[in-house]
Amino acid sequence: MDKKYHIETDAIHAGQEPDPSTGAIMTPIYQTSTYVQKSPGEHKGYEYSRTGNPTRTAFESLMAALEGGKHGLAFSSGMAATDTIMRLFKPGDHTIVGNDVYGGTYRLFDKVLKQYGLEFSFVDVTDPEAIEAAIQPNTHLIWLETPTNPMLRLADIRAISVIAASKSPRIWVAVDNTFASPYLQQPLSLGADIVVHSTTKYLGGHSDVVGGAVVLNDEEAYLKLKFLQNAVGAVPGPQDAWLTMRGIKTLHLRMERHCENAMKVAQFLSDHSAIAEVYYPGLESHPQHDLAKRQMPKGYGGMISVIMAGGRDAGYQFVSRTKLFALAESLGGVESLIEHPGVMTHASTSDSTFPVPASLVRLSVGVEHIDDLLEDLQSALVGL
Ligand SMILES: *Cc1c(COP(=O)(O)O)cnc(C)c1O
Numbered sequence: 001m002d003k004k005y006h007i008e009t010d011a012i013h014a015g016q017e018p019d020p021s022t023g024a025i026m027t028p029i030y031q032t033s034t035y036v037q038k039s040p041g042e043h044k045g046y047e048y049s050r051t052g053n054p055t056r057t058a059f060e061s062l063m064a065a066l067e068g069g070k071h072g073l074a075f076s077s078g079m080a081a082t083d084t085i086m087r088l089f090k091p092g093d094h095t096i097v098g099n100d101v102y103g104g105t106y107r108l109f110d111k112v113l114k115q116y117g118l119e120f121s122f123v124d125v126t127d128p129e130a131i132e133a134a135i136q137p138n139t140h141l142i143w144l145e146t147p148t149n150p151m152l153r154l155a156d157i158r159a160i161s162v163i164a165a166s167k168s169p170r171i172w173v174a175v176d177n178t179f180a181s182p183y184l185q186q187p188l189s190l191g192a193d194i195v196v197h198s199t200t201k202y203l204g205g206h207s208d209v210v211g212g213a214v215v216l217n218d219e220e221a222y223l224k225l226k227f228l229q230n231a232v233g234a235v236p237g238p239q240d241a242w243l244t245m246r247g248i249k250t251l252h253l254r255m256e257r258h259c260e261n262a263m264k265v266a267q268f269l270s271d272h273s274a275i276a277e278v279y280y281p282g283l284e285s286h287p288q289h290d291l292a293k294r295q296m297p298k299g300y301g302g303m304i305s306v307i308m309a310g311g312r313d314a315g316y317q318f319v320s321r322t323k324l325f326a327l328a329e330s331l332g333g334v335e336s337l338i339e340h341p342g343v344m345t346h347a348s349t350s351d352s353t354f355p356v357p358a359s360l361v362r363l364s365v366g367v368e369h370i371d372d373l374l375e376d377l378q379s380a381l382v383g384l
Contacts, residue, residue, distance in 0.1 A: 007066060007183060008252040015061030016245070027058045029242045051230045055238035059245050060213070063203075066182040066248070067195045069215035071222040073229050074241060078178065078198025079104055080234030081212030083113075085174060085194060087228050088221065091117025095141040096134045098125035099354045102149045102198075103346035105176065109143075110352070122354065125155040126288060132163050135171065144192075145176040146185075146295075149331075150305045150341045150362045152279040154288040157295060161191030172221075178202070178332075179303055183255040184296045188217060201332030202302075205247040205254055211236050254334060254367055259299030261373060262365040266304050268374050274314065274384040276359075277307040302365045303331060305341075312358040314384045315340055319361055321380035324372060331364035336373060338363050 005013070016027050030053055035046040046052050056074050064072035075081040082105060089095070097109060099122040109120050121134045125144055142164055146155040157175060164171040174194040175187035181202040187195045197203060199211040216222055229235060236244075259282070266280035278285070281292035282300030292300055308314040318338070319327050325338035329345050339345060339362050346356045365373065 010062070010065040011183075011251045012249050014065030015058040027055055027242065027245065029238045030054045031238055049238070050233050050235055053235075053238050053241070056236060056241045059236075059241040062245055062248060063197070063199075063213045064215050066251075067177070067188055067215035068182075068186050069188050069195065070217045070219075071215065071226075073214045073222075073225055074199075074236050075212035075214070075229070076234045076236050076240075077210050078176075078196070078200060078212040079108060081196050081198075081214050082108060082176075084225060084228050084232055084234060085196065085214060086113055086118065087232065088224055089118055089140055092119065092138055093140045094119040094121065094136050094138040095143055096121050096123055096131055096139060097143040098145050098148060098153075098155060099123055099352075100148045100151045100153060100356075101143070101145045102176070102178075103341075103348040105143075105145070106352060107348040111348075122352070125160070126153050128156055128159045128163060131160055135163075135167065139167075139171055140169075141172045141174060143174050143176070145179070147179045147281055147292075147301060147303065149179060149303070150346060150356060150360065152179075152281055152286070152303060152305055154281060154291050154295065156291055157185075157187050157190040157192055161193075165191070179301055180296055181251060181255055181301075181332075183252050184259070184298050184301060188215065190295070193218060194221070199244050200330065202255065202258070203248055203251065203332075204244045205251065205333060207330060207333035207335065209240050209243045209247070211240050211244050255299065255302075257367040258302030258365060261367065261370050262302045262304055263300065264370050265363065265365050265373060265377065268377065269304065269306055272381055274309050274318070274381045275306050276309040279305040304363045304365060306361050306363070307357060308359045308361060308384070310359075310384050312342075315359050315361045317384060318380055322376050323380075324368060324376040325363060325380075331362075333364070334367050336364060336366035336368060336376075 037043045060072035123134045144155040173192045175192045178198045195215045197213045269275045270278045325336045341356045
């Protein structure tokens, strides 16, 4: 699409022209591994589906439009997207990473990529000065997640991008935008260079597909990543690309309700005696609420973490007793989920200098009726 539309319109139309051969309004699932050539090397733009597939192309264009970037690339999971970005770097290259990133990102950096000579410093990214102090002559990348999983801390994308841009040679800023989704926050417009998504979460939105995506503007880096996407091969199949596009059509509607419900749940939990602390960027009590208002003006997302007054055991009981909030890993689907990060999603951080608190419980607030959600939490908390 040449015209610039609002994100609500892009979510439904971007990258998706009616099928030229039939007029089908929905992008077909091109369930094919290869493409017939007229003569060697003479083809219609597609040779082999690791290299390219028309359903994936539509999804990649859609992702680029949603993040307001030039180029999109799709991957078989969020971790595959992250891993492929890290292959832009060489042994001895240094990356500054937030010290409470998603457990799987920490595991990939600390347990896998370190063995190949990549260097990492894990720092408190709520403090731009701490980031500046951690910059070394071999620093090439700053990896941010905001809000973070699971502590819901924020990084000031604009301030950190200004610091990174002032250095020579240049330092890239990558933002894992999974928690906010492009509906609530567009990191490229705030100065970041690369956006990463686990499309498994809010983008797919229905807990039925695993995937990842990268969006960026820089032509040279895009071509390198496109080369790596094909060379490494962690690509999604056409069914997964299609299913994610289908989910994205209602991204804006879902995010509005996720934000609305989560705000009410956060307020309810703040007032409950079984809960010692609530982490939600939309609460005035959040230490970075002012930054949240600036950086995520449309809403604060559907994720909430709480510290149980009764400690770890109370947390175990809480997550086992809810009925609507299903006890499960992952997040961002239409249905509400609850989990214990210390033993579930973030067990891999237990040996780090920043393990998640044992009394922490994380909620992914869905789009069910708010009264049913509050009632479920209320009864699960009785006596805790
Ligand atoms: C889930 C998640 C990932 C990993 O994505 P997968 O699709 O599970 O590989 C990365 N970052 C964040 C913030 C996540 O929540």
